[in-house]
Amino acid sequence: MTPYGSFTFFFILVILLAPTVILGLRGRRFHAYNMFVTVIALGIIFASSLQQAVALIGFTIWQVSLIKSYIHYRKKRNSDLVFYLAVVLSILPLAMSKLLPYFSTITFIGFLGISYLTFKGTQLVMETRDGLIKEDLPITRLLYFILFFPTISSGPIDRYRRFVKDLDAQISGEQYKLYLYEGINKIFRGFLYKYIIGYSINYYVISKLKFIAHSPLEHHLYYMYAYSLYLFFDFAGYSAFAIGVSYVMGIKSPENFNKPFISRNIKDFWNRWHMSLSFWFRDYVYMRFIFWMTKKKWIKNRNTLSNLGYILLFLLMGIWHGLEAQYIIYGLYHALLMVAYNAFERFNKKHKWWPQNKFTHALSVFMTFHFICFGFYIFSGQLFHKGV
Template identity: 55%
Template structure:
């Protein structure tokens, strides 16, 4: 028996049956952590068993690796605070993910070091090491650590939670009124996920996209390119947002307020506003643990005197890393550099507006124009991300 999370109706049947006792006990004011552990093990089994048992083995080895690493660094941090040891711990935490990305390209052990959700578990692990270094995490319960890493609603596609927030809810008493609110929201999000994923995304991905892609590869016309661009962008949103809604909704049913991943991204008035609305848990993770730290490092070491230069280089490093995280291909790298360029231009425009003060109009028309421009800049980025240009240029 093997099921990718939220991929088939059978997964939701298992989810509904197994969550009923948990929901009843939560309504009675009792959080059954032991039962949550059992259903977590069950869903991990059906997600990492069967023909993909090697993923299950990789997951177990990965959890051992990260647990030993995190606990070892915690023990070290209580005594010392060497930067060299910290960076070494971060590199070791990222190493399994790096191997899973690089080895397939080299045709070495394509699946031995990879499993479903390795990226999101790595983000969690690196986050814990960094917050331990900062002194925000001073004690770690190993059982809570494992619960956090393999929290089954979010293991395959996020959102990326924070350990301190998760542990606080894990230990918090259950308030019936609060849980009823979560139950209502969670149920709504799951059904909204059905609309996004199993209806809208299904129609676009299986009924519309093959036809549009076929036409584009045949004609290479601008019209077909634009149609494909819009279809791909909307499909990416509804598919990913649907999975995120499933994850958040299931988390709410378990009594955890996992952060939302999307907030009307196509209403964004600037590219920076877009990244505050799109895949928010990833955007905020990269902001907090890459951009801010890279900027702080360059300022502290005085590598550059101009703060604008420091900020721009941090954006380039951030989005280049984000592109490489998606995959080691030219169009993912181009996608990252493209968005870095847009952010740099956006910041330059903000500085220009501050100099002009009230001389630039701000009204419904200009906001609408901003949304229109941002939307198409984002869609062009999705077109690069799709890899279709690789097929057009090198067919």
């Protein structure tokens, strides 16, 4: 059963989380029960596919064993080689699930949510290396963090230390009322975004473009803008569901969207769009690349180094979506935008060519919106379809 994909799923959630709500309103602790709910919910989600269920169990054993082993190792030693090996082994199941279908018929490795579970596991290895995680992690907390069911399929990607703070927080009945109110509000926003606005755009515009558009150019333009809006409302709706259910369970999962279509430049956009993913790539790919290259002193020019970091970051993000041409080109397109904006920032800082006022702000938002929409048009693959 797909999370948040049917009203049946929400009906099951109401039944499963009713005791959580009762305990929360009474100021009682409910995380032990929520761990039990997570097991039941995962069983329901993966009940229709034994292959995916087995893959999830195998992946979890692999990831937890790796994390626990590296934490134990890190207490005594700190070899670069062992760290790199641990990161590679953490990412290996995801890489195999992404790459093997292109070269063979093997599909038993992948399962719903493998990407986001991998991001969590790799994050723990990296933070252990940095000394942010020093103590051995209780197995129940580690499993609960990795397998937290509200965010399993598409995030948001939480951070372990932030997650644990919520687990340890003492929530009174009055405080839980605020959690519950916020959670229900987000869930209803999810229904508005995904099942009303997103559905309407898809049904009344995208699926009927052949009747609306009167030329190939109109078809491409209408599709570009409609798809961009649909993608936002569908994904933001899902995120609202995931975050809302998390709040009901006493966990404040991070926000994933912050009005991305009013971004004033491409950097601002990536601080607003799919934030948990973009921040993950920023912290664990871009920043580490910059630090590593600076330490090695292979590239001394900061601007060149920053631009190479952007190319690496967005190329990996594109490949993460898939090896199809549209995903790789989408990644390179955003890398190009970031490099170009970097150059523009340096030029404007020196020459003060672009003043800061209401008019230039509005124009920046207008221009950025169109660049973003064209990027989503590339991402959709429609650019590569013939006979449109």
